[in-house]
Amino acid sequence: MNExxxxxxxxxxxxxxxxxxxxxxxxxxxxxxxxxxxxxxxVAIIAQPEPGTLLLVRQYRYSVRRWTLEIPAGTxxxxxxxxxxxxRELREEAGYDAxxxxxxxxxxxxxGVSDEELIIFRAAALSRVxxxxxxGELVAPEIVALGDLARLTASGExxxxxxxxxxxxxxxxxxxxxxxxx
Numbered sequence: 400m401n402e403x404x405x406x407x408x409x410x411x412x413x414x415x416x417x418x419x420x421x422x423x424x425x426x427x428x429x430x431x432x433x434x435x436x437x438x439x440x441x442v443a444i445i446a447q448p449e450p451g452t453l454l455l456v457r458q459y460r461y462s463v464r465r466w467t468l469e470i471p472a473g474t475x476x477x478x479x480x481x482x483x484x485x486x487r488e489l490r491e492e493a494g495y496d497a498x499x500x501x502x503x504x505x506x507x508x509x510x511g512v513s514d515e516e517l518i519i520f521r522a523a524a525l526s527r528v529x530x531x532x533x534x535g536e537l538v539a540p541e542i543v544a545l546g547d548l549a550r551l552t553a554s555g556e557x558x559x560x561x562x563x564x565x566x567x568x569x570x571x572x573x574x575x576x577x578x579x580x581x
Contacts (some may be wrong), residue, residue, distance in 0.1 A: 400425045401426070403424055403426050404424065404425040404427070404483075405422065405423075405424055406423040406425055406430060407418040407422070407423050408421065408422040408435075409421045411434075415439070415513075416439075416474055417436050417437060417438045417439075418436070418437045419434060419436055419437075419514075420435050420533050421433070421434055421436070422434075422435045423470045424507075431439055432548075433438035434512065435512065435513070435520060436509075436512055436513040436514070436515070437514055438474070438496075438513055438514060438515035439474060439475045439477060440474070440475045440477070440481065440483075440515060440516045440517070440518070440564070441472060441473060441474045441516075441517045441518075442463060442472060442473060442481050442484045442488060442517065442518050442519070442520060442521045443469060443470050443471065443485075443514060443517060443518070443520070443561040443562075444471045444472065444473065444485050444488065444489050444493075444502070444519070444520050444521075444564065445519060445520070445521045445522065445523055445565050445568065445569065446452050446468060446470075446495060446501070446521075446522040446530050446573065447473065447495070448488065448490055448495070449542070449570065450544055451544060451545050451546075451571070452542050452543065452545065452568055453470070453507075453542070453545060453546055454470070454471065454493055454495065454525075454540060454541075454542055454543075455468045455469060455470060455540070455541050455542075455557075455562070456468070456469055456470070456471050456492050456493055456538045456539065456540055456541065457469075457538070457539050457541055458467070458492075458537065458538040458539075459537035459539075461492040461500070465561060466556075467522060467556065467557070467558070468527060468541065468543070468556045468557045468562070469542075469559050469561070469562045470553055470561060470562045470565050471488055471489050471490060471491075471492045471493045472517075472561055473487070473488035473491070473492065481502070481520075482500050482502075482520070482550070483520070484529065485500050485518075485520040486500060489522055489525075489530045489533055489551045490531065491530060491536075492530065492532060492536070492538050493530060493540040493542070494527060494528055494530035494540055494572065495522070495525045495526065495527060495528060495540075496525070496528050497522035497523060497524060497525055498523065498524030498525075498526075498533060499522070499523040499524055500521070500522055500523075501521045501523070502518060502520055503517050503519045503521050503568055504517075504518070504522060504564075504568065505517070505518045506564065507517075508560050508561065519561065519564065519568065526567065537566060543567070545571060546571050547573050548566060549571070549572065549573060552566075552573055
């Protein structure tokens with residue numbers, strides 16, 4: 400493969416959660432500009448309070464203007480270790496502490512436009528604690544039977560990539576017709 404060289408960037412927007420830049424690259428086709436979202440990374444947690452169940456959170460997602468069911472997850476704070484983020488998010492969103500958090504996999508959920516890396520952890524030895532969502536984070540825990548996951552996916556209640564990847568890691572079979580569009 401030919402060498403690609405980064406030539407510079409112009410930042411268009413910045414917040415605590417992400418920034419957006421137009422980045423320039425020297426390529427065999429000449430100089431190319433691409434919008435890139437820079438993100439500090441995120442975590443998601445597979446937690447099974449009882450055998451045959453999965454801890455999900457029902458959360459209002461402003462970007463799609465509706466409620467969804469997802470595994471607990473959240474954005475890393477600057478300098479925060481991923482395992483610490485997973486423990487914090489599990490506690491804040493779902494009201495659980497875990498004695499063990501084991502990393503299962505890492506992936507880029509939107510590699511065409513973002514450098515975000517999402518890490519999925521498995522939580523074990525769970526204990527209940529009071530949830531403490533952030534202001535504006537409309538979220539409530541729900542324990543769902545594994546047997547209900549296909550129906551909830553087919554109905555569109557479960558529709559995000561990290562949760563669908565978690566199902567695959569758990570060996571869950573998705574509906575043959577796939578997911579209803581969100």
